[in-house]
Amino acid sequence: MxxxxxxxxxxxxxxxxxxxxxxxxxxxxxxxxxxxxxxxxxxxxxxxxxxxxxxxxxxxxEGSLKPNAQPRIRIDQGPMLALDGQTGFGQSIGHAAMAMGIERAREHGTCIMALGNAHHLGRIGEWAEMAVAAGLVSVHFVNVISRPLVAAWGGRDARLGTNPFAIGIPIEGREPFILDLATSVIAQGKARVAYNKGVPLAPGQLLDHEGRSTTNPAHAVVGPLGALLPFGEHKGFGLSLACEILGGALAAGLAVHGPDEGKKRVLNGMLTILIDPARLGDAQGFAEQTLACLDWVTASPPQDGVEAVMLAxxxxxxxxxxxxxxxxxxxxxxxxxxxxxxxxxxxxxxxxxxxxxxxxxxx
Ligand SMILES: NC(=O)c1ccc[n+]([C@@H]2O[C@H](COP(=O)([O-])OP(=O)(O)OC[C@H]3O[C@@H](n4cnc5c(N)ncnc54)[C@H](O)[C@@H]3O)[C@@H](O)[C@H]2O)c1
Missing domain, CATH: 1.10.1530.10 (Malate/L-lactate/L-sulpholactate dehydrogenase, four-helix barrel)
Structure with missing residues (x-):
């Protein structure tokens, strides 16, 4: 241990x-x-x-993460904003890009912000939290350019990244709804954490290098390398591919199509959609309906061993x-x-x- x-x-x-x-x-x-x-x-x-x-x-x-980079504006057409992250720290590029997107959404009621070529954007929920703090709804489709880690549903080897997807919804008088997930059963870093702790993964999360089910996290970390499985079987695979095409091909101009071997960089592309709920319709109705829905859902009697139904x-x-x-x-x-x-x-x-x-x- x-x-x-x-x-x-x-x-x-x-x-x-x-x-x-x-x-x-x-x-x-x-x-x-x-x-x-x-x-x-x-x-x-x-x-x-x-x-x-x-x-x-x-x-x-290796020269593929550039400190002190700023986002470069590629397209600036009112609520349509396309940015190049210039391989800068995602934590800094993501913050600057979101600040620009939020400013546009305040002005126009919405913003579609495409960000490409950012180094690892970290926890995508961070960007959803930034949006909800400004009273905005946000949706994020993200691709990962790195060594592929996740199998296509029905495939034996890794073809995709862990392509995260996030949604942030501000809720009047309550904590926000922040759905933030990797489209693999587990994030790759969770396999790394298990490997470092010396503990096995749960079954149904990983394939080994020959495409057989395994619980040994080494197959996701040091090799021989296999593939994580998409969450939710074919459904998670579909969402992962949507993240690749929207976050990658559309927002970043770069989608995975090969092994990206030997490189240590992790690039993220992110398509962000920001909406000011007060500008799309009846803000009070939105707030009331959201609260009523969440109250209804969380009032569900919990199963044995579950304290209470939780929200993302x-x-x-x-x-x-x-x-x-x-x-x-x-x-x-x-x-x-x-x-x-x-x-x-x-x-x-x-x-x-x-x-x-x-x-x-x-x-
Ligand atoms: N930048 C990247 O390239 C990259 C790639 C993959 C993942 N990530 C990040 O990895 C992080 C971890 O992702 P994950 O899929 O392991 O997250 P997770 O499975 O722990 O949680 C996913 C979502 O489910 C919600 N949730 C968890 N348990 C719940 C419960 N019992 N009831 C209701 N809701 C529940 C969480 O609040 C969260 O919104 C995320 O922050 C993601 O953005 C980043």
Whole structure:
């Protein structure tokens, strides 16, 4: 069993800031990247948190992740906006792109924002949260240009990325609905987390290199490499392909069509649709109907072993409350990989876990 640390979020974020400074990022980018990564951990998505740093370092060292990039405007026609992310940090490019899209949606009532060529955009729910904080509904179709990881439904090998899809809906007087999912049964990073922890995956998530079902996460991480399965069988496969075509071919001008072998970069294309519900019709009716619907659905009597019916976004908020109180768990293998990545950037990090507010280290 791998060792475990629990870190308080603020000291952990300070260490991440030190590491991100090693890319040469300016102060704004350091904050955006570090806070975004630690927030993913706080929300329970370790797959998209600080454990991504070693991959970012490899992408940077191969020259395919460019610090301090800004989105370049390709098309600017009122509510239609197309941006090139110039392979910059997705956490910074995504933030700038969403800010532009939100401004357009405020002006026109809607915005269709196409973003291509951004390095890893992280947790896509972050962008939906930004939209709902501005009172907007948002829909995001995202493709991934990297080594394919996910099988086509009925196929034996990996042909697609984990192509995330997200929807954000502001709800008057309540927490927003944030649906944010990978179109694979599990996000690839979750296989990496399982591999680092030395635990098997649940059955029905992964194929091995010969297309047979396996629970060994090595087949998603170090090889011989197989393929994750799409969620929801043929339905998830259909949504994944829609993400590839809309987030990739339409928004980014680049859809997966080969192995992308040997490259460490992770590029995301994202088609974002923003809608101001107050400009599309009856804002009060929308709010009332939404609340009535959610009340009806959540009043369903829970099954045995289930506390209550939850809405999308709630598990992340619960994880955040728990992790703020008890710290963020980081397994020993992930922590070692982060420290090794810092070394590659020439950043000296104090090895003592106390330095990052280590609350406990379990053997
Ligand atoms: N940038 C990229 O290239 C990329 C690629 C893939 C995934 N991702 C990110 O990975 C993250 C993890 O994705 P995932 O598919 O593992 O998420 P997940 O399966 O943990 O959750 C998916 C959604 O279901 C909701 N949910 C979870 N349990 C629920 C329950 N019991 N009742 C009701 N709703 C529930 C969550 O709130 C969430 O909206 C996401 O943030 C995604 O954006 C990013």
């Amino acid at each position: 791998a060792d475990f640390h629990r870190f308080e979020s603020e000291p952990l974020c300070d260490v991440v800031r030190e590491i991100v400074r090693g890319f040469g990022s300016d102060a704004r980018e350091v904050d955006l990247v570090s806070e975004n990564l630690v927030r993913a951990n706080l929300y329970g998505h370790d797959s998209h948190g600080i454990g991504m740093l070693p991959r970012y370092v490899e992408a940077y060292l 976004g709630e598990p992340e908020r619960r994880a955040c409350t728990e992790r703020r109180a008890h710290g963020i768990p980081v397994d020993g293998a992930t922590w070692s990989a982060i420290l090794a990545a810092a070394d590659k950037l020439g950043v000296e990090v104090d090895r003592s876990t106390r330095h990052v507010g280590g609350l406990s280290a379990e053997a």
